[in-house]
Amino acid sequence: MxxxxxxxxxxxGNQIGSAFWPLVLHEYGIRTSESDINFLKTQKNYNKNTNELCDAFNSFFHVPNSNSDLAFKSVQxxxxxxxKARAVLIDMEDSVVGRFKQGSLRNLFDQTCTVTNYPGSANNWAVGHYTHGAEYHDKICETIRKFVEKCDCLHGFLVMHSLGGGTGSGLGTATLKILDDNYPHVDRFVSCVYPAGTQDVITAPYNALLATKxxxxxxxxxxxxxxxxxxxxxxAQMNRKENSDQAKYNASCRPFQDxxxxxxxxxxxxxSGSRFPGSLNTDMNELATNLVPYPQLHYIFSSVSPATLTAPTISITQKTKFQDELFTNAWSRNNQLxxxxxxxxxxxxxxxxxxxRGNASLTDIRKNIERFQSKARFTDWSKEAMKVGLCSVPPAGHPASVLSLINSTSMSLMIKDVxxxxDKLYKKKAHVHHYLQVENFEEDNFREARSTAINVYEGYTELQNQEAVNEPRLRLV
Ligand SMILES: Nc1nc2c(ncn2[C@@H]2O[C@H](COP(=O)(O)OP(=O)(O)OP(=O)(O)O)[C@@H](O)[C@H]2O)c(=O)[nH]1
Ligand SMILES: [Mg+2]
Structure with missing residues (x-):
């Protein structure tokens, strides 16, 4: 695996990590607290083949004794x-990583794989990228190398961060560059939170553009x-009528967590396709090949149905079969990330x-692929091409689910917004001096980043505006 x-x-990035690890454990049927017991019982009904779970356990965890029985039931x-979780925890202030060190899963994290400082990167990409990037370069390389050497079939890195602040955007992308330089043949999948629509960091427009490059x-x-x-x-999930008032209240108290x-x-x-078996297995590298026609146009829209809030208190579905509704919801604007x-x-x-994920019949799949093809407009070189993956292990808390991934020219709108x-901020040169006083940062960084983003934007719009060419039938002469 x-x-x-x-x-x-x-x-x-680290708060996403705090949600990631308990859900990973739930997916493998491992309880993280006593209150998980009922939730895990429901899950067992959905997935009876525990061997599949055990075989896949090595995907996110390093188990030192290769003869260990992987049917773990508890954190203990x-x-x-x-x-140990194969996780590198980096933050230039230590409070969130500190919670990992004290939380109930603390012993699953290798304390030598954390890189922290104080007091952060001041919401400044240049501080994260250049100042901390240079200072922690060797430590980050070394930490990653330790994990890589313990893997016998490393498939990819999953990078998690936001682009609005200084550390995630600046040091996060410096780390991404380290991965590219040192492991160019290992895939680098990035999950990032764009600051669109939120106004909580005034320099977010600079950080997001510099990071996008x-x-x-x-x-x-x-x-x-x-x-x-x-x-x-x-x-929308919180207000579903089947959720109790208590569950709704709990959910409203932990917005980022959900x-x-x-x-x-x-x-x-x-x-899931790289970790678990399935009758139509799709590996992550196949996804990259299918979804990315040109190297720079690799921004993938995602939408998932059903949406899972924090397990195990909320949002457990009772339906046991694949329904057209699952697909319809995956394409609905309400489920888009x-x-x-x-x-x-x-x-x-x-x-x-x-x-x-879960049990899907081929008839269901075929019908819904056709429905998707009738809704979407494809390029003329890949008419209606769509990759389908079937993974037999359902996600925690649900009997079945659908993830829709689309590389579409509509991603140009996200780049255009960035x-x-x-431009709005830079026109006034507001806050620029904070960046210029960082060693190695130059005004050219802004210009280059803008030009790269414009290239991506134009790459997408060119394809969108391309007229369908009606090639004459090939004639052999
Ligand atoms: N989805 C989500 N967004 C978050 C979370 N924490 C912060 N954000 C958003 O991320 C942006 C700020 O980035 P942070 O991750 O706090 O900043 P940082 O990377 O730690 O950088 P500095 O604090 O500047 O060193 C803002 O737009 C926040 O709304 C979280 O847990 N989940
Ligand atoms: Mg921070």
């Missing part, structure tokens, strides 16, 4: 077997999300994939 190393950078058993240059695939879109999913669970759900879904519309009439789909927000 494929192995992954997660790299969590900055406050947001993992700790006794000296199991690095993501364009060094990532294999980027799965962007936006907090506004995640919030909308959370509100928003992050949706991202995690997407990541677990994305990697980013607010662009890949199915609107002007958008052109460059590549699409659907990953199904450039637009940047």
């Amino acid at each position: 494929s192995q992954f190393i997660t790299v969590q950078v900055g406050q947001c 058993e993992l700790v006794s077997a000296k199991v 690095e993501l364009t240059d060094h990532a294999t695939c980027v799965f962007p999300t936006e907090n506004k879109a995640l919030q909308d999913i959370c509100y 928003m992050n669970s949706i991202i995690v759900n997407m990541l677990l879904h994305l990697t 980013i607010k662009v519309d890949p199915l609107q009439s002007e958008s052109v789909v460059l590549g699409a994939a659907h990953i199904l 450039v637009h927000q940047f």
Whole structure:
């Protein structure tokens, strides 16, 4: 089974990580607290083949004794077997990483694989990228190398961060560059939160644009999300009538936790084909080949159904079969992790994939693929091409689910917005001096980043505007 190393950078990256690890354990049927017992019983009904779970356990965890029985049931058993999460925790302030060191899963994290400082990168990409990037370069290389050497079939890195602050965007992309330089043949999948629609960091437009350049240059695939879109999913889920008032109240007290669970759900879904068996297995590298026609146009829209909030209190579905409704919801604007519309009439789909988890019949799949093909407009070189993955292990808390992944020209709108927000601030040269006083940062960084983003934007719009060419039938002479 494929192995992954997660790299969590900055406050947001590490908070996504805090949601990631309990959900991973739930997926393998391992309880993280006593209250999980009922939840895990329901899950067992959905997935009776525990061997599949055990075989895949190495994907995210390093088990030192290769003869160990992998049928772990509790965190205590993992700790006794000296199991470690393959996670690198990086933040330039130490409070979020500190919670990992004190939380109930603390013994699953190798304390030597954390890189922290104080007091952060001051919401400044240049501080994260250049100052901390230079200072921690060797430590980050060394930490990652230790994990890589313990893998016998490393498939990819999963990088988690936000682009609004200084550490996730700046040091996160410096780390991505380290991965690209040192392991160019290992895929780098990036899950990043774009600051669209939120106004909590005034320099976010600079940080997002500078980071976008690095993501364009060094990532294999980027799965962007936006907090506004995640919030909308959370509100809709919270207000479902089957949730109790207590569950709704609990959910309203932990907004980021639930928003992050949706991202995690997407990541677990994305990697499921590389971790578990299935009758139509789709590996992550096949996804990259199918979804990315040109190296820079690797921004992938994602949408997942059903959306999973923090397990185990909320949002357990009772239906046991694949329903058309699952697909319809996956294409609905309410379940999108980013607010662009890949199915609107002007958008052109460059590549699409659907990953199904649970038991799906081929008739169901065929019918829904046809439905998707009738809704979407494809390029004329890849008419209606769509990758389908079937993974027999369902996600935690649900009997079945669908992840829709689309590389669409509508991603140009996200890039256009990043450039637009940047231009508004840069026109006034507001806050620019904070960046210019950082060693190695130059005004040219802004210009280059803008030009890379414009290239990506134009790459997408050119394909969108391409007239379908009616080639005459080939004539042999
Ligand atoms: N979805 C989500 N967004 C978050 C979370 N934490 C922060 N954000 C968003 O991320 C952006 C700020 O980035 P942070 O991750 O806090 O910043 P950082 O990377 O730690 O960088 P510095 O604090 O500047 O060193 C803002 O737009 C926040 O709304 C989180 O847990 N989940
Ligand atoms: Mg921070």
